[in-house]
Amino acid sequence: MIKVALEGAEFFAYHGFYPEEQVIGTQFLVDVQVGFDADIYVDEDNLHNTVNYEVLYAIIEDEMSNTRKVLETVAQSILNRIKTEFTFIETAVVTICKQRPPFRGPIKQSVITLSYTK
Template sequence: MSHLKQTVALKDVKCFALHGYYPEEQLTGNHFVVDLETEFTPQGFDDELAQTVNYEELNNIILAEMKHTQKLLETVLNNIISKVIALYPFVDTVNVSVKKLNPPMPGQIGHSFVKLSYTSAK
């Protein structure tokens, strides 16, 4: 059973936040969509949350970090990864991405996209 890998993820977490490099972006805000995925070796299957990654906690991390205004989305994603690793040190990988819907630039842009990935040194 040591070859099993488990994934716990949240997809399309929708948020309104004030992230942006330019001061006006931090005043007007924008809509964002966050994906967060963890992968790890299962800790057991005794039907207890302590044996897995709790996606309710993942949601709490995302929402808390999206409320904390940053200039760069990379900073937001790095903070999310740091909190996930602190809460779940047994995770092997964490992938987190964010889409900024309709970024304020010339032209019609559906979204900008930033992704960060963490892999344990285990």
């Protein structure tokens, strides 16, 4: 199994259930990890045999720019697009961390994780 990941991709976005969250916005961190069969990766120096980081980042960036009320919806959209772009992946994990969510007390982040196994 080969694993390819982007960790700690930072985005300022306007996701949130409350209207003020969609106006003020906040910082998010996104981690994405995908896995695929090593047999698919033939010993060639070719991006078509692996998951291209640049494409992976573009998918995440695009979905983070679409404001939604629930982070699970954002994660599912990221996952759906990754599965469409890289049909050979067998596993994927998308984690979104909302920095300093709006609670009465100090909280570093809220986190959702969505996993996929073919």
